[in-house]
Every structure is written in C-alpha cells, then in structure tokens.
Ligand SMILES: Cc1cc2nc3c(=O)[nH]c(=O)nc-3n(C[C@H](O)[C@H](O)[C@H](O)COP(=O)(O)OP(=O)(O)OC[C@H]3O[C@@H](n4cnc5c(N)ncnc54)[C@H](O)[C@@H]3O)c2cc1C
C-alpha cells in the first residue's frame with residue numbers, strides 16, 4: 001500500500017547467465033506465489049523483476065482477500081455455466097486458505113485476519129436493490145458458498161442501514177509485509193530472486209524439446225525448461241491476449257477514522273464501477289485507524305486528465321457514508337479486466353512452454369495466489385480441475401458483446417493519431433506535468449520537470465502505436481489501448497510494451 005516504511009527485502013542484480021528449471025518473470029503476488037510452490041516442490045526457480053519485489057500493482061493493492069467475486073457468481077454462471085461457477089468458488093476458497101497457510105507455515109507477521117465481507121446496495125430504490133442481493137446469494141449457494149447469507153441489517157448505522165449480503169471467512173493482511181515474507185520464503189526453499197532485471201526478450205522452447213531463453217536488456221540470459229510470465233499484463237504476447245482484456249485505473253484514499261466507528265469487515269457496494277472499503281488495522285491499538293476506500297475506476301488513459309477530481313469524488317462518496325476525519329493518503333493503480341470475468345492462468349496461447357497469469361481484475365490477490373497453485377501443477381504435466389476454467393485460450397461466445405465493446409474502444413483510440421495535441425506549444429506544459437504536442441504528422445510526449453528541463457519522447461506507444469496520455473496523479477504516460485505505462489523519461493514501467501517511448505526532439509515532424 002502506501003506504507004513506505006514497510007521493509008521490502010533487496011535482491012541482487014542478475015550478474016551472470018543462468019540455467020534453471022523454471023524462470024518466473026515478475027515478482028508480484030502471482031510470480032512469487034508460483035515460485036514459492038515450485039521451489040517447495042524441489043524445482044530450481046529463478047525470479048526476475050525490473051523493480052523491487054511487490055513494486056508493481058501488488059504494492060498498490062488494498063488487499064481484500066475475498067471469496068466474493070467482484071463480477072458476481074450470477075454473471076459467471078450466465079457466461080460460463082453452473083459447473084464453472086462451482087470451480088471458481090472452489091478455487092477462491094482454496095486461494096484465501098493458501099494465503100493463510102503460507103502465513104502460518106512461513107511465520108509471516110503481516111496482520112492476516114479473517115473477517116466478514118459485505119455487499120451493500122449502491123442505492124436504495126424501493127426494494128429493487130434486494131433482488132440483486134437475493135440473485136447473488138442464490139448464485140453463491142449454487143456455486144457451493146452455502147454460508148453466504150442475506151442480512152436485513154448490516155453492521156453500519158444509517159444512512160447505510162438496510163439489507164446486505166454477508167460473505168463469512170474473508171480476510172485481509174498488510175501486503176508489503178506479506179510479500180516480503182513470501183519473497184524470503186522463496187529463497188529459503190531454494191529459489192533465486194534478481195532485481196533490476198528488465199526482460200526484453202522471451203523465446204519459447206523449440207519444437208524438438210529445446211529450452212526457453214529469457215533475455216534482459218543488459219544482455220543477460222536465463223535458459224529454462226519453462227517460463228512463467230507474471231508481469232500483470234503479458235509482455236510475451238503482442239496481440240492475442242490483449243484483445244481479451246482491458247486496463248482500468250482505480251483510485252484509493254486512506255482517511256483517519258475513530259477506532260470503533262467502522263466495524264471490522266470488507267465492504268463493497270453494487271455500483272458499476274464499485275467501491276471497496278476496509279480498515280487498515282482492525283486489531284491495532286490507539287484511538288484511530290485508517291479507512292481505506294477505493295473506486296472511481298475508468299479505462300486507463302481515458303480519464304480526461306481529471307485524476308484530482310477522481311480523488312475528490314471518492315472523498316465525497318466516503319464522507320456521505322463513513323465518519324472519516326482527515327484524508328491522509330491518496331494513490332492509484334491499474335487493474336486488468338477480462339472480457340468474460342475470469343482471469344487467464346495457464347499455457348500462453350500457441351506456446352509450448354510459456355505460461356501466463358493475467359486478467360485478474362479486482363480479485364488479483366486471490367487470482368494471483370490461485371496462479372501459484374495451478375501453474376506448478378500444469379508445468380508438471382498434471383491434470384487440474386481448474387485448468388479449463390482459467391485456460392487463456394478459452395473463447396466465451398456469450399461474452400462477445402463485451403469483447404466487441406472493448407475492442408471497438410481500442411480501435412477508437414487510433415483517432416488520436418489525427419487530432420491536435422493537448423496544447424499547441426511547449427510553453428503551455430506546466431512544471432511537473434506532461435502534455436502531448438502535435439508536430440507535423442506525429443505527436444510528442446513532452447514533460448517539464450520542476451527545474452524547467454524538458455524531456456521529449458515520441459507519444460506513440462511502441463506496443464501497437466496508440467498515443468499515450470499524461471496521468472497527473474502518478475506522473476506517468478499511460479497508453480489507453482492495452483495499459484502500457486511509461487515514466488516521464490520514457491522508460492517502460494509496465495507492459496505489454498517492453499520498449500521505452502522512443503527518443504524524439506521538438507524538431508521532429510514525423511515526416512521521415
Ligand atoms: C488500487 C488497487 C487496489 C486493489 N485491491 C485489490 C483487493 O483489494 N483485492 C484483490 O484481490 N486485488 C486487488 N487489486 C488487484 C491486485 O492488486 C492485482 O491484480 C495483483 O496485485 C497483480 O499481481 P501480479 O503479480 O499479477 O502483478 P504485479 O504486482 O504488477 O507484478 C508484476 C511484476 O512484473 C514486473 N515486470 C513487469 N514487466 C517486466 C519486465 N519487462 N521485466 C521484468 N519485470 C517486469 C513488475 O515490476 C512487477 O513487479 C487491486 C489493485 C489495485 C491497483
């Protein structure tokens with residue numbers, strides 16, 4: 001989360017070429033949990049990350065560990081059928097249980113606590129809201145979560161009183177502490193973790209049983225029988241997976257609240273996009289706690305540069321419902337929404353020995369842990385009951401409408417190649433901000449630092465050539481098409497692009 005004081009362990013850079021059983025790219029919850037189970041099973045594992053462990057979306061999470069499904073069991077049943085909904089629920093229970101087991105067996109002090117989760121209606125509309133709750137309760141029961149109940153009165157007083165769905169045995173923890181403990185456990189069981197290793201190339205195993213090769217931009221290689229790409233958005237795939245999912249930005253505030261004013265619990269409303277609420281440390285001491293509230297999602301790079309307004313709206317929403325005092329923390333992050341609701345965990349489409357974990361939506365803690373249970377079994381060649389459910393190659397015909405909507409949206413982004421820039425002249429780029437400027441046939445991403453120094457890069461995303469957009473909350477260039485993000489100097493923060501924004505100058509006019 002925002003707690004910069006929580007210690008994340010440091011790991012060395014990759015200083016030599018290596019040979020191993022499995023190379024895991026990405027040290028977020030999906031990559032580390034996968035590496036942990038592989039190492040425990042006696043496999044030789046190398047984990048590469050270009051930042052610190054947990055430095056991606058995992059470090060930004062609000063860490064609701066839920067068996068409640070944010071796209072609803074009723075929707076999974078509609079799209080994929082009753083059996084799929086049962087397997088999903090089974091995997092979600094196993095995912096949260098696995099986290100609890102890892103915490104216990106590896107003795108990770110991360111404030112893990114079980115508590116109830118509550119879905120509450122976004123609006124009261126004369127009883128109709130109750131129908132949604134009843135529908136989801138019944139779908140959860142059919143999926144096997146028979147302990148989900150409809151409560152006429154939930155823990156919070158008016159104006160939020162009224163019915164809500166109660167999901168028992170949810171959980172929460174402190175993500176930085178958990179991920180630090182998980183990384184240490186990977187090493188304890190024989191895994192090797194390397195930081196500062198930006199992966200720029202991944203070659204699948206050859207047909208005749210050869211090995212995969214992972215190459216870093218420093219020219220180091222790791223050869224492995226299998227490669228797990230756990231980079232949140234796959235960096236190995238250029239098109240196929242990116243048509244099946246879409247990147248969204250989500251916003252979070254942390255506000256002081258009197259201890260006891262909000263009962264411990266995970267809270268979600270039924271709005272679209274929904275709000276998600278928890279206390280930082282319900283078991284802590286002191287007179288106050290921090291209420292962590294998220295929501296106000298929009299498609300990455302399509303928020304209209306109104307990030308401050310998103311935080312204001314989130315604060316307004318919270319004040320109308322919870323007795324918060326000062327807002328002390330604000331941050332945002334990116335979630336990847338699959339068009340058919342379920343994450344993609346398994347063999348990369350068309351690959352032999354490349355495996356991916358992506359599309360985990362607002363359930364990425366649970367999905368990432370499920371990846372750590374499923375991928376080692378698949379790599380070992382075992383059958384697994386969840387394999388078909390999470391198969392990245394699946395085609396869900398009933399989700400065609402959503403697939404079309406997201407891909408028409410992406411196609412529409414290419415109009416930006418022909419529109420004017422955000423501003424006409426570099427003099428209009430404020431200090432500490434970035435703006436897109438048109439130069440002839442092309443567009444430039446221009447950033448001005450607080451000393452007035454300008455950094456000029458091409459505004460064309462190297463992945464599939466959409467025009468990047470300035471994110472004033474995170475101070476990054478975000479791609480509206482598939483979620484690549486870049487620092488003000490153009491270096492890539494997350495994929496699918498593996499390359500930085502190209503060097504450019506104000507004299508470029510795109511003519512050559
Ligand atoms: C604000 C917010 C709140 C959330 N709240 C919840 C919640 O309450 N509950 C829940 O279940 N989920 C939640 N999620 C979702 C969840 O946090 C994510 O889905 C999950 O953390 C993703 O984990 P990951 O391991 O797939 O990816 P990441 O944590 O992003 O890890 C990917 C890693 O890959 C590395 N990497 C990327 N490209 C390269 C490269 N080329 N070379 C080397 N390394 C590379 C990155 O540095 C990164 O460390 C939330 C997300 C956000 C943003």
Ligand code: FES
Nearest residue numbers: 461463464479482
């Ligand atoms: S992320 Fe695909 S075009 Fe930018």
